[in-house]
Amino acid sequence: MAVNVFELERVSFSYRGVTALDDVSLTVPTGRRLALLGANGCGKSTLLRILAALYFPDSGSVRYHGAPLTEAEFEHDSFSHAFRKRVGLVFQNPDVQLFCPTVFDEVAFGPLQLGWPKERIRQTVNEALDYFEIADLRERAPHRLSGGEKKRVALASVLIMDPEVILLDEPTAALDPRSQSQIVALMKSWESLGKTLVIATHDLHLLTEIADDCLVLDKGRIAGRGTPAEILADESMLLRANLIRPAC
Amino acid sequence: MxxxxxxxxxxxxxxxxxxxxxxxxxxxxxxxxxxxxxQGGLLQGVDARVKLAGAALLILTAAATPSHALVAGIGAVAVGLALASRLRLGELTTLWTGVLLFSGVIALPALFLTPGEPWWRVPILGWTVTTTGFRTATLLLARVLTTSTLGSVLVSTTPWHALLRAMRAFRLxxxxxxxxxxxxxxxxxxxxxxxxxxxxxxxxxxxxxxxxxxxxxxxxxxxxxxxxxxxxxxxxxxxxxxxxxxxEVHVLDEAPLRPLDWLMISALTVLCAGVLWR
Structure with a gap:
């Protein structure tokens, strides 16, 4: 088995001519927690979507456990199902992810599309609702929930498939302190389960808690990489990447 | 909000x-x-599929029958169900006001334009309301009021997601x-x-x-x-x-209807068919 979950080599991607990622190379080792840092628009979300095989690079290559991730591979149901089961993406905006009429339907959506047996789905959804402490919301419409509740439902809807890789886009953004600490506690609990995490975030103060490695992006290019302690110590690099305010 | x-x-x-x-x-x-x-009430405890089928049967009956009394009877049943389901009468009256205004505009010409026995002459204008015109206009208003009340009772006592699931049960x-x-x-x-x-x-x-x-x-x-x-x-x-x-979207199957649900649907179907046949 390959040591790296993902290997990206010289990946570039642009939206209608605007460069979002430029010559990005990186590896994501199995079981590690990688934080993607950078200001708004630096390419963090695009990189997550490339790792989730929702976008495919204009140039360069992406490998998952050594196998190339290309659009052609996703034409095959077996490959697509196996990948979607093993790699989960939690979007930054929960409203994007919560499109079903009830919380129960939302959490059941992924397993249903992957063809799990119906009885197993009912049981697993109930367990997931209990685990995320949202069992009392099961018949509620997602658009009636608070921000923290929506985030937990979004996490449950992805985590129910027990992915080995969890990609999180700004998981603590716009949450109240209590919801934020609940999400951080959840992320810390996944470490013992051997999950590989890739987390896009602005929250430098959470870095030491949620990440083993960091990658700083600036205008689609890699501006720095290292452990949280190394990254936080490099003030000039953080300043260049617009991650801290210049001293007055 | x-x-x-x-x-x-x-x-x-x-x-x-x-x-x-x-x-x-x-x-x-x-x-x-x-x-x-x-909230707890008579219809809130009934399966959404039974309510949808029941509402559809009553609406079809009200739309198909030429009898004022039958339409009024179905309307009275709808109001009774609303009250037993703890719906506020104020909401229904607001609905009826709007419905009467809209359908009244449509029904008004029928009073004068439908051929038939003269029934009443409007003072000053001199327009004649015919018996058939009056019957047609009032039947239209009664049907619209009754069917809109049934629809309102259905959506007010059924969560939206349950209504959607019920639609799936009817092969949508x-x-x-x-x-x-x-x-x-x-x-x-x-x-x-x-x-x-x-x-x-x-x-x-x-x-x-x-x-x-x-x-x-x-x-x-x-x-x-x-x-x-x-x-x-x-x-x-x-x-x-x-x-x-x-x-292709895959969804969970619904639990099968209980014998009591089948009994309610069957009884209502027989009743509506019998009334229309008569």
Whole structure:
């Protein structure tokens, strides 16, 4: 088995001519927690979507456990199902992810599309609702929930498939302190389960808690990489990447 | 949300603002409908599929029968069910007022234009109301009032998601039901987004803007909303793909109907068929 979950080599991607990622190379080792840092628009979300095989690079290559991730591979149901089961993406905006009429339907959506047996789905959804402490919301419409509740439902809807890789886009953004600490506690609990995490975030103060490695992006290019302690110590690099305010 | 919305509604004056005020009122009404669907009452405890089938049967009967008495009887049953389900009579009267106004406009010409025995002559105007015209117009009004009451009772006592599931049970294609559900869900998001945008605009305005500028801003708001809608629809599709969607939506099967549910549907079917046959 390959040591790296993902290997990206010289990946570039642009939206209608605007460069979002430029010559990005990186590896994501199995079981590690990688934080993607950078200001708004630096390419963090695009990189997550490339790792989730929702976008495919204009140039360069992406490998998952050594196998190339290309659009052609996703034409095959077996490959697509196996990948979607093993790699989960939690979007930054929960409203994007919560499109079903009830919380129960939302959490059941992924397993249903992957063809799990119906009885197993009912049981697993109930367990997931209990685990995320949202069992009392099961018949509620997602658009009636608070921000923290929506985030937990979004996490449950992805985590129910027990992915080995969890990609999180700004998981603590716009949450109240209590919801934020609940999400951080959840992320810390996944470490013992051997999950590989890739987390896009602005929250430098959470870095030491949620990440083993960091990658700083600036205008689609890699501006720095290292452990949280190394990254936080490099003030000039953080300043260049617009991650801290210049001293007055 | 509703307090902020009403605050805005009262302060707004333009066409767009008034329209949004009305939309926000609809959102509030939908919320109160969800609350009434959640409270304990006669129909709240009945399976949504039975209610949908029952409402459809009664509506068809009311629409098909030429008997005033039968339509009035079904209407009385609908009101009785509403009261037994703890719905507020005030909401029904608001519904009836609107329905009477709209259908009254449509029914009015029938009073005078339908050929038949003269029944009454309008003073001053001298127009003649015929017996057949009167019967036709009142039957139309009675049908509209009864069917709208039945529809209102159904949606007020049934959570939206249960209604959607019930539609699936009646062989409506899954994709259609999913689309209706998603449309309903995202309409609320867009209303909220629009109101947020307007509130943001309002908070930075001092005094009234000239009409031309207001129109320009309204157009800009619509443009921004459309671009947000396109962006969101793309992202929602990606979110579906990320969880295994490959062009065909799979859903959970509903639990089978209980014998009591079948009994209720069968009894109502026999009753409606018998009444119409007579």
């Amino acid at each position: 509703s307090e902020g919305l009403h605050h805005l509604v009262h302060r707004r004056k333009g066409f767009l603002d008034r329209t949004l005020g009305e939309i926000s009122h609809v959102v509030d009404r939908s919320f109160s409908a969800e609350l009434s669907a959640a 294609p899954v994709v259609a039901v999913v689309l209706i559900g998603m449309t309903y869900r995202y309409i609320f998001l867009f209303i909220q987004t629009t109101l947020d945008m307007l509130e943001g605009r309002q908070s930075r305005l001092a005094g009234e803007l000239p009409a031309a500028q207001r129109r320009g801003m309204a157009v800009a708001t619509v443009g921004v909303l459309m671009s947000k809608a396109f962006e969101l629809s793309g992202d929602v599709h990606l979110a579906m793909q990320a969880r295994g969607y490959r062009g």
